[in-house]
Each structure stands twice: as structure tokens, then as C-alpha cells.
Amino acid sequence: MTSELLDMDRVRIDPAWALRVPAQLALRRxxxxxxxxxxxxxxxxxxxxxxxxxxxxxxxxxxxxxxxLAERTSLLRAxxxxxxxxxxxxxxxxxxxxxxxxxxxxxxxxxxxxxTLSEDILRAAIIRQxxxxxIEPGRANVRVRFRVDGQLExxxxxxxxxxxxxxxxLKVRSGMDIAEKxxxxxxxxxxRIGGTAVVGENPRGIDVRVATLPTKFGERMTLRLLxxxxxxxxxxxxxxxxxxxxxxxxxxxQPHGLVLLTGPTGSGKTTTLYAAIQRLLQQSALxxxxxxxxxxxxxxxxxxxxVDTAEKVNFTKAxxxxxxxxxxxxxxxxxxxxxxxDVAIKSALTGHLVLSTLHTNGAAAAIxxxxxxxLEPFMSAAxxxxxxxxxxxxxxxxxxxxxxxxxxxxxxALGDRAAAGRTVFEPGACVYCxxxxxxxxxxxxxxxxxxxxxxxxxxxxxxxxxxTAAMKARKVPLLIDDAREKIFAGETTVRETLQAVTVW
Numbered sequence: 001m002t003s004e005l006l007d008m009d010r011v012r013i014d015p016a017w018a019l020r021v022p023a024q025l026a027l028r029r030x031x032x033x034x035x036x037x038x039x040x041x042x043x044x045x046x047x048x049x050x051x052x053x054x055x056x057x058x059x060x061x062x063x064x065x066x067x068x069l070a071e072r073t074s075l076l077r078a079x080x081x082x083x084x085x086x087x088x089x090x091x092x093x094x095x096x097x098x099x100x101x102x103x104x105x106x107x108x109x110x111x112x113x114x115x116t117l118s119e120d121i122l123r124a125a126i127i128r129q130x131x132x133x134x135i136e137p138g139r140a141n142v143r144v145r146f147r148v149d150g151q152l153e154x155x156x157x158x159x160x161x162x163x164x165x166x167x168x169x170l171k172v173r174s175g176m177d178i179a180e181k182x183x184x185x186x187x188x189x190x191x192r193i194g195g196t197a198v199v200g201e202n203p204r205g206i207d208v209r210v211a212t213l214p215t216k217f218g219e220r221m222t223l224r225l226l227x228x229x230x231x232x233x234x235x236x237x238x239x240x241x242x243x244x245x246x247x248x249x250x251x252x253x254q255p256h257g258l259v260l261l262t263g264p265t266g267s268g269k270t271t272t273l274y275a276a277i278q279r280l281l282q283q284s285a286l287x288x289x290x291x292x293x294x295x296x297x298x299x300x301x302x303x304x305x306x307v308d309t310a311e312k313v314n315f316t317k318a319x320x321x322x323x324x325x326x327x328x329x330x331x332x333x334x335x336x337x338x339x340x341x342d343v344a345i346k347s348a349l350t351g352h353l354v355l356s357t358l359h360t361n362g363a364a365a366a367i368x369x370x371x372x373x374x375l376e377p378f379m380s381a382a383x384x385x386x387x388x389x390x391x392x393x394x395x396x397x398x399x400x401x402x403x404x405x406x407x408x409x410x411x412x413a414l415g416d417r418a419a420a421g422r423t424v425f426e427p428g429a430c431v432y433c434x435x436x437x438x439x440x441x442x443x444x445x446x447x448x449x450x451x452x453x454x455x456x457x458x459x460x461x462x463x464x465x466x467x468t469a470a471m472k473a474r475k476v477p478l479l480i481d482d483a484r485e486k487i488f489a490g491e492t493t494v495r496e497t498l499q500a501v502t503v504w
Contacts, residue, residue: 006044006431008032008074013082014434015124016155017041021060023083029053030072032079033061037435044070044078068431082127114165117158118173121166122191122223124155126206131225135170137163137218149394149441150266160218167212167219174210181219186211188294191225209294226296233275233297238268239442239491241482247447248386252276253283255328257385257450258348260335262360262369268392268443269357270296273331276355277302280329290331291318307333319343323352332356338374345375348383361502362479363389363448364467367458381450381459389446389479393486393496394438400428401437401490410494414487415480415503425490442491444501446479 017033026032030046031053041063043054048067057065070078121144125133130146130153137143142158158166171178174187192205207226212219235245251259259276261269274297280286281301290299293307293315303325305318315332316339322330323343335341335356348354360369366387370380403423411420427437448454448471457467471478477485483497 006068006070008044008070008078011432012434012436012439013078013127015127017061018082018127019120019124021057025053025056027079027083030075031057032075033057035431035434036063037429040064040066042066042068042431044068044075046070046072046075114169117162117166118169125225133223135166135221137215137220139217149438150392163218167221170210170221176212182214184211184213233271233278235275235279238272238275240445241477241485244445244447247449249279251386252280254353254385256348256351256353258344258354258383259386260366260384260388261357262363262366262387262389263391264359266392267390269390270333272390273355273357274299277331286328287326288329288331289322289325289327291315291322292333315340316343323347327352329353329355341370341373341375345379345383362468363387363446364464364471367467368464377461378459381455384450386450387448391444391479391500392441393444393492393500395440395442395491396425396427396493397430397433397437397439399432400430401425402428406494413498413503414484414494416484419484422488424487424494426493442486444479444482444486446477446482448476
């Protein structure tokens with residue numbers, strides 16, 4: 001038995017095991033299987049001496065149970081998040097059963113019709129705090145995978161006979177044409193499970209964006225779960241260093257100008273923008289309008305405009321119209337073309353604070369990208385207040401990380417040979433991270449402040465390399481500098497960093 005009293009609010013629950021037991025058993029006996037590692041399924045419980053309950057868990061999971069005494073109130077909250085108010089019989093009992101093989105060949109054994117199957121997959125993804133669900137038909141079966149902390153995890157494998165019903169059910173919910181199987185489609189719906197949003201603390205539930213794509217073996221479907229963490233969107237929780245946080249807050253306190261978040265797809269740019277808007281809302285009464293494609297989080301007190309795929313509301317039309325509504329702050333989901341850039345620059349020049357994103361590899365590279373889109377360097381210097389680059393890396397589980405010495409080769413790869421021998425950390429495995437070694441993600445940041453010196457360089461058409469060199473000379477932390485600090489602080493690993501950041 002695990003000796004430590006578990007706080008289930010901090011445990012990453014694996015739905016492949018939690019959903020195996022009937023709700024009646026879990027709620028009545030206060031037991032919750034939540035992870036498989038070391039060859040046993042770990043079971044949070046209020047009474048570790050309840051042998052009858054553990055025998056039942058072993059019967060449903062097919063694995064040896066390892067009791068883990070949990071703090072009672074946090075266990076009750078976890079059970080409520082997973083099973084809701086209504087007793088739910090785990091695997092249901094209708095006659096239309098579909099064999100299911102799960103992660104490592106051990107997910108829920110049976111699932112019912114397409115309605116039940118789709119609900120079970122959505123429930124599991126939300127419990128696992130996945131950002132995406134991938135339903136991928138192959139030659140012999142259909143694979144269901146979740147993206148968790150940026151990494152794909154296989155959740156279950158379905159027979160090909162389940163694919164048509166599952167895809168059709170999700171198409172109906174998404175407002176798609178179920179008869180169209182040879183052209184890509186997209187849609188969406190709102191998902192509520194068990195009377196609760198499970199992890200997002202969002203009373204509206206979870207917004208799900210759905211897209212299909214015809215493949216050789218059938219229709220592939222990807223579902224993106226939006227708005228899971230609306231309540232945690234604060235700048236302080238993103239992982240910024242204290243100096244970077246103060247710099248960001250100083251820029252947000254300015255009444256006008258352009259703030260750009262840069263990075264590749266999936267690097268957390270939009271999340272940072274939402275966190276910035278949350279701070280602006282807390283500071284003063286402002287008229288904030290956003291134009292997004294799609295709206296990823298609902299923000300009370302903000303007028304959010306979603307771009308329409310039918311072109312009734314495209315980016316250019318929405319942006320030109322919103323300036324007539326007297327905004328103090330404008331958030332543009334992405335500067336994607338010269339027209340969008342033109343409106344953003346005019347807004348910044350006429351007394352508005354404009355927040356947006358740009359696809360570049362670094363903070364200094366944003367200047368090059370703006371020039372490529374037709375903006376004169378002197379205009380960049382006049383309007384830009386901050387260019388920030390960011391990446392996301394997996395955060396080490398603080399309960400099981402293992403210390404070791406940094407090798408000379410790793411120190412050289414990180415651009416700091418003198419750091420060889422310093423203590424760094426590797427992932428372990430414990431009940432808190434479900435044996436994964438990681439729990440959540442943390443941001444790496446690089447902020448280029450647009451003071452007089454940098455603005456002057458941009459106005460003189462300084463190159464990206466010259467701007468980066470000036471940042472180094474002034475000891476403005478680059479992405480790799482922030483990454484090294486987080487490695488030595490035990491927040492992430494060398495491997496995670498080198499996969500995300502280029503060392504100059």
C-alpha cells in the first residue's frame with residue numbers, strides 16, 4: 001500500500017482505469033483506480049482494509065490492486081468529477097457490445113452503441129485533461145489517441161465495425177453532413193458530462209471543435225477540447241520568470257501599442273494572450289473586443305467575435321467594423337496577412353492596445369516577418385511595444401523526479417559548457433503523475449522589450465541576427481537562457497528543452 005496520504009486534487013487520473021469500475025461500486029465503497037504502473041493498478045481509497053472492495057476492483061480491471069489511502073474530501077471531489085451525480089454502471093449493459101482494446105491492451109473491455117462509445121471517449125479525454133482526441137481508421141482497426149501535455153497517448157483500439165457509427169454520431173452532434181464522406185468537414189458542439197465540466201470549472205461545459213478528413217481506410221476525425229482551464233488563465237501560472245512577468249505587466253499598463261506573441265503552432269501563444277486579457281480586466285474597466293478563429297476560451301466581460309467559415313464574418317470585415325465600437329483593447333487571434341496587419345497597426349497608432357500572435361521562431365524574428373508582410377521598419381519601431389517568443393515543455397512531476405549530474409555533452413548542447421556537473425533532473429514514476437514522470441507543461445519565454453535602443457535599431461533596419469546579438473549583449477534572456485534556468489530548477493529536462501529550443 002502507498003504510505004503517503006494522497007491529495008486527489010493533485011493526482012493525474014488515468015481514465016483507462018478509472019472508468020473500468022461501475023459508479024455504484026466507486027461511490028458506495030469510495031474506491032477509485034487511477035493509474036497502472038509497477039505491474040499493479042493503484043486504487044485511491046478511504047479505507048485500505050476494505051478487502052471486498054479491492055477484490056471487486058481487481059475483478060473489473062483484471063489487475064492486482066494496490067491500495068493508496070486518499071484524503072477523504074479530495075477523493076469525494078475526484079469521484080464527483082468523474083462519475084457526476086447519477087450512478088453510472090461503468091460498462092453498460094445493452095445488447096450492442098463492441099469489443100475495445102485500450103492503452104497497452106488494457107482499456108475498458110466492452111462498450112455499447114455509438115452514443116455510449118462517443119460519450120465514454122469524451123469523458124475519458126476530459127478526465128485525462130487531453131487537448132485533442134484523434135480517431136484514426138487503419139487497415140485492421142480504429143485507433144483512438146489523446147494528446148496530453150503535447151504528447152500523443154493511445155487510449156483504445158476499436159474494431160472497424162465501430163467506426164461508421166462513432167463518426168456518424170459525432171458528425172450529427174457537430175452539425176455536419178453524415179452522408180458526405182469524401183470531403184473534409186468541420187463543426188463543433190458543447191459537451192457537458194455528469195452535470196460538471198470535470199476539470200475546467202466552466203459551468204457551460206467544454207466546447208469541442210471537430211474536423212474530418214477522408215483517408216484511405218475511412219474518415220479520420222480530430223476533436224479539439226477548448227476551454228478546459230479558463231479559471232487558471234493568469235500570467236503568474238504560465239511559468240514566466242519574475243523579470244519577464246514584470247516586463248509583460250509594464251507593457252500591458254500602456255494605453256496603446258502592439259504586443260506580439262510568437263512561436264510555432266501549439267506553443268501556447270493564445271493561452272498567454274488570454275491570460276494577459278484576464279489581467280487587463282482585473283486592473284480597470286475596459287472595453288475589450290477580440291476577433292478569433294476559433295474562440296478557445298470564453299471570457300466574461302469581453303466581446304468575442306468568431307470568424308465565420310462561410311465568410312460572412314472574416315478577419316478583415318470584423319476588424320474594420322470593431323474599430324467603430326470604441327474598444328480600449330483589441331485582441332486579434334493571428335496576424336495572417338497584410339490586411340490584418342494593416343488594421344492592427346492603424347489600431348495601435350490611434351490609441352488602442354492591440355494583442356496578437358505571429359508564427360515566427362523567435363522574438364527578433366517577428367520584425368523580419370512584419371517586414372515580409374509589407375510593414376516599413378520605422379512603423380514597426382513606432383507601434384511595437386513588446387515581441388515575445390514562447391515554447392511549451394513538459395513539467396517534471398515534483399514528487400518523483402530524480403537528480404543526476406549534467407554531462408559535458410549536454411552542457412555543450414545547452415550552450416553552457418561551464419554548467420557540466422550541475423544537478424539536473426530526470427522523470428521518475430509515482431502515483432501523482434500516473435507513472436508518467438511528468439505533470440502538466442510550463443512555458444519558456446523570450447521577451448524583446450521595445451525601448452529606445454531596440455526601437456532605434458529596428459528603425460535603422462537592423463537584421464534579426466543583430467537584434468539577437470544586442471539582446472545577448474544587454475543580457476536580455478533568450479529562450480535557451482530561460483530553459484536552462486528551468487532545467488536547473490528541476491521544472492523540466494534537458495531532453496524536453498532540446499526538442500523545443502534552438503541553441504544559438
